[in-house]
Amino acid sequence: MKIIFLGAPGAGKGTQAEFVSKELGIPTISTGAIIREACKAGTDMGRKAKEFIERGALVPDDVVIGIVKERLAKSDCDKGYILDGFPRTVPQAEALDAMGVKLDAVVSLEVPDEEIVRRMSGRRVCPSCGKTYHTAHNPSPNGDACECGTALSIRADDAPDVVRSRLQVYHSSTEPLKEFYSKKGLIRVVVGADALEDTKKRTFLALGI
């Protein structure tokens, strides 16, 4: 299956994508995680992307499209994949079409803005393996450390003022994709504002798995 998770930053795309990935045995491709890795490694792309990420802006389409093209060419994508955080603009969605990708479903994970701002304050990420947690809704069994043992940290772009810019960017640039994929009959709306397990059930139901 080829699945896209659409939704505001902090809606829980990464967490739900991980559940589906385990269930179906297909990889999750998170452009955010790939870009953060590149920033940490200090590659050319990482250095260019850093200034966009830090102010809550989108990294330019051509850069992200290049990342995805390269990643989808790897053999673990042969049986399908989940895209988490891509596409985020109509030109990115058009580029995916141009790559010849035939999607099975686009899950639109819907959470009100106020809930997003509240959630982001509890989000923690592992700087080593990239796994994400939430202090209240999805805590690590190791407390302040990841399951891999590394101390968890707070993403710089989860600061409240950056979150508000990211939400604005989501509404202006990414939300139009709901219309784009509705026209193709691919959208499955999932309410994501309740408990994690409820969202998981609704997501699996929406995907027929």
Ligand code: AMP
């Ligand atoms: P995420 O982890 O998905 O919230 O992504 C973190 C940041 O990476 C975003 O705020 C953007 O700056 C950048 N990013 C990730 N995916 C994309 C994308 N598809 N297009 C543009 N920028 C992206």
